[in-house]
Amino acid sequence: MILTVTPNPSLDRTYEIPGLDRGEVVRAAGERMDPGGKGVNVSRAVAAAGAPTLAVLPLGGAPGALVADLLAAQGIAVAPVPVAGLTRSNIALAEPDGTLTKINAPGPELSPREAESLLATVAERSAGADWIACCGSLPRGLDPAWYAELVARAHRAGARIALDTSGPALLAALKERPDVVKPNAEELAEAVGRQLTTIGDAVAAAQELRGAGATAVLASLGADGQLLVEASGTWFAAAEVAAVRSDVGAGDSSLAGFLIAGGTGPDALASAVAHGAAAVQLPGSAMPTPADLAPDAVTLTRTVPTTRLLKTPAP
Template sequence: MILTLTPNPSVDHTLEVDGLVRGEVLRVQATRAHPGGKGVNVARALSGANVPTRAVLPVGGGGGAELTALLGDLPRTTVPIEGETRANVTVAEADGTTTKLNAPGPVLSPAETRTLLDTVEDELTKGPDWLVACGSLPGGTPTDFYVRVARLASHYGVPLALDASGPPLVEAARAGSVTLLKPNHEELEELTARTLSTVGDVVAAAREVLSWGNEQALVTLGGHGAILVDDTCSWWARGPLVRARSTVGAGDCALAGFLSEDGPPDKGLARAVSWGAAAVSLPGTTVPTPDHVAAHETTVVAEPDPHQRIDTL
């Protein structure tokens, strides 16, 4: 069973337009609303593939009620808060370009933050196979929140996968004890404070991050695939080119694919890229089903050419 934690979930509204033109009145071709937040997306993708999962998330106000309704029968433990669960807007253009407008979300009180951590700890006592902690932090939450989560996971012997950005990612990565870090290209550059232009740059940066006490790094590269690095080897994988409808949630689905089954690292990487490619081909934050994923076969290369530029992969 895979437990997910989403400190700042959302209701994601997607508007599909032919093209986004500032200052103009545009005709929307389709609208969609999905439950959102990175950990929520991971849980939805896993549940759709019949992988046992449970989502932990705070909810509040009318937005929280809408989110709860959209989650349907997804197994979950919710933490009531006084603030309003945020709503995000994505504008998806016909050529696959997506523009995201992410609201900041509620402000959690210290007591609410403590209750959220206590809820995670209670779920950890039940022995999940993974804890997946994902996404931005709501206001009022200390930037070392994910460091605290990592300590809880370590205490209960549960592997931790972390997908975050900014100071919360930096603090957790430098504190170590993360089993699987899932930065994208830009986030890995932020972590190591340098430009990463080649495969060798990415692998070296990932190894630096692992030297801080972490075990694996799954670096997603958008349309250029993904690179997986541990202390012994590195792998690069890419799926077939697909017509992109929305990139929102693709990295979350890639993480879900990686964690969906036990097995060797290269097989997990292949699943990650397949699930991510399937997600990109779907509208809004729709998560792929196994039927969608089956159409996206991948190629995996062990110890890829370090001189290969990322933008030419």
């Protein structure tokens, strides 16, 4: 079972539009509404794969109740932590060429009591979990060290932790040695404080995060592929994608695929890439089912193309 923690969940509305013209009336060709937040998306991807999951998240007001209802409709168990503020609502505008414009609300401010209640709920509900996936930005009211405290408590209870966050929250958590961290290229560059222009730069940055405390680093390099850097070695994997429809939740689907396949080693990396590649070809933040996966399209190698330039250098 994979337990997910989403400190700042959302209600996500995605509109497919022919183009974005400022100041004009834009008519959507399609729309969908999904429960959102990185951890929520991991739970949705795990459930779509047919594996058990539990989503722990703070929920408030009518948007929070709707998030819980949408998750329940997908067969996902929810452990809600009631909060006084309203769960945020986000909007995404998807154009035919793959351009995605996102408007993300800040979300509620959690009180110290609500922050502690969230930690306590994770501890209460984590018995029997194979992994605890802690994902996304921290809402207002939570100190950057909140994830570090969660990792420390989970490790004392014997749980394995996958962490997908960035900035000060990521750096603070590294000292507690999360079992795997999952930055994208931009977050990896931010963590080490320098630009990444080649895949070799990304490998070096991932090794630096391991030196700072991460047991393993699963780095998403967008269209270039993904890296896994851990004690047993370094692997690189990529998959051809015919057309990108929406990349919302693709990284979360990758993390789900990685954890479903054991959370370590090349097979888990291949599963991560297959899930991510399938997700970008689906509308909105839809998560792939086993029927959507094309594992034969994944190229996996231990010979990392270190001199290859990144298609989009990370500042």
